[in-house]
Amino acid sequence: MIWEELQGELDALQHAGLKRRRRTLEGPCGPQATVDGRDLISFCSNDxxxxxxxPALVEAACAGARAWGVGSGASHLVSGHLAPHAALEEKLAAFTGFPRALLFxxxxxxxxxxxPALVGRHDAVFADRLNHASLIDAVQxxxxxxxxxxHGDLSALxxxxxxxxxxxxxxxxDAVFSMDGDLAPLPGLLALAERFDAWLVVDDAHGFGVLGRQxxxxxxxxxxxxxxxxIYMGTLGKAAGAAGAFVAAATTVIEWLEQRSRTYIFTTAGSPLVACALDASLDLIAAGDARRDHLxxxxxxxxxxxxxxxxxxxRLLPSPTAIQPLVIGDNxxxxxxxxxxxxxxxxxxxxxxxxxxVGSARLRVSLTAAHSAEQVGQLLDALRELA
Incomplete structure (x- = not known):
């Protein structure tokens, strides 16, 4: 029976040490977390x-809700593209140096x-083996x-x-690989794209807001x-502290994505209050050198x-970013x-x-500018005991 098959597969995941468990936080995102009434120092988030x-983002979101309500009511191409969305797209384009940006x-x-909007049958995608699941699914x-x-092999590419x-x-x-924390060789990739007349799509989910000037x-x-x-993709739910994503590219590319991207055309636009919060977030990111220095x-x-x-x-992987994986090996x-x-x-x-x-199970330590040196020291002391 189909139900017994599902239960058997769940039991197999449990036996292999692969079953995931969801925990519910009883407070806002931050280095101090409360779960099941227990206070913890969290090294889990991508914030x-x-x-x-x-507080600046909270106030901007509240002000945005008072001015624009909570929901957008429709897709961007029907009636859901509100003034906060348009202002945020312009600000993101200017911030990243591209002519246009498009919110997702x-x-x-x-x-x-x-x-899928840029390539199809008779075309080819050349993808790093450690790309995120969303990029793998996009190719399919x-x-x-x-x-x-x-991974990162320019000669093979x-x-x-x-x-x-x-x-x-x-x-x-990916620009920063989410499980290894290392950086893609972007200059070499762009040189190959120029040489072979190829698009270069960069997913900077874990680099936007953290790396580079401002x-x-x-x-x-x-x-x-x-x-x-x-074509540059950045997420807005990690270093930017809110939710959503954007694509920045040449004007023609953005116009094409507006016409052909199914996940843009056939979904309701994001909340305007989130767009207002993100407008404030970009200001904090630009002025955030002290946060990044602490990180x-x-x-x-x-x-x-x-x-x-x-x-x-x-084994500590050679990551220069906030993602610090410690490979243990066995699940x-x-x-x-x-x-x-x-x-x-x-x-x-x-x-x-x-x-x-397989064989590279790890602790994925995420460090943030909200952590203290004392909290990192506590983690190191605990690992020293367990080692």
Whole structure:
């Protein structure tokens, strides 16, 4: 029976140490979390600048609700595109250096919009093997030929591009990889895109607001121009502290996405109060050098502390970003370590397959500007005991 099959598969996930558990927070997003009445220090969120509960964003959202209500009422192309949406798109375009920007409800929906709108049958996508699930799904929806290159390997990508006879070519990559924390070689990727007349789509979910001058993102980090063949996606629910996403690109590209992106056309526009909050968020990001400097100090403290742990089996990946993965390896051992930390009042997520490759289960430590050096020290002390 179908129900018994489902239960059997759930039991198999449990046995393999792969069943996920959802926890309910009893307070706003921040480094201090309360779960089931228990106070914890959270190293789980992607709120990299600590803006999710910032008073300026809360006040902007409240003012936006009073002026514009709560819902947009329709899709952007019907009657749901309100003045706060238009103002935010203009501000995002100026902030990232592109001619135009287009808002989406989530980063997942933005990625599902871009790829199928630009390529299809008889075309080819060249994707990094460690790309986010949304990018993988976007390629499948496009029906284009899917060619995956080894993580960050420009030579392998060049070989695939040289051999391809596809009508259109699209290079697809995360900017900051969400489970490893490392950066894509964006200058080399753009050079290959120019050489082989390909689109370059960059998902900067974990770089926007954090990297580059004034937090303008991974392209700014590498001093890359807003080239015509570049399509830039940034999410607004991580460092920006709210919700949604945007795509920034040349005017023609944005106009095409407006006409052909199903996840833009056939969904209700986001709340105007969120757009108002994000308008305030961009100001805080631009003026957020002190937050980012504090974050870099915490990253250095963490990496220095882990290097001193007496456990050769654990491996800290070479990440320069706020995502700091500590690879344990075995699923059950990773769960055990995460559980032991939880009992000590430290909440660190255990990441297991299929999110990461088999045998590379890990603790994914997310550091934010809202953390203190003392809180990072507590995590290091606990790991030192467990090591």
């Amino acid at each position: 990299y600048l600590g803006l999710a509960n910032d 409800s989530t980063g997942y929906m933005a990625n599902l919009a871009i790829v 929806l496009s029906r284009a030929e899917n060619q995956r290159y080894p 060049e070989h695939l591009l040289t051999a391809s006879r596809a009508r259109r070519k699209l290079i697809l990559t 937090g303008r993102g991974s392209l700014a980090h590498f001093n890359l121009p807003a080239a015509r063949r570049l 870099w100090q915490l990253i250095a403290q963490w990496r220095d502390g882990v290097a001193r742990l007496a456990n050769a089996r654990w 059950h051992e990773t769960l055990r370590i995460a559980g032991a930390l939880y009992e000590r009042g430290l909440w660190v997520p255990a990441i297991r397959p299929p999110t990461v490759p």
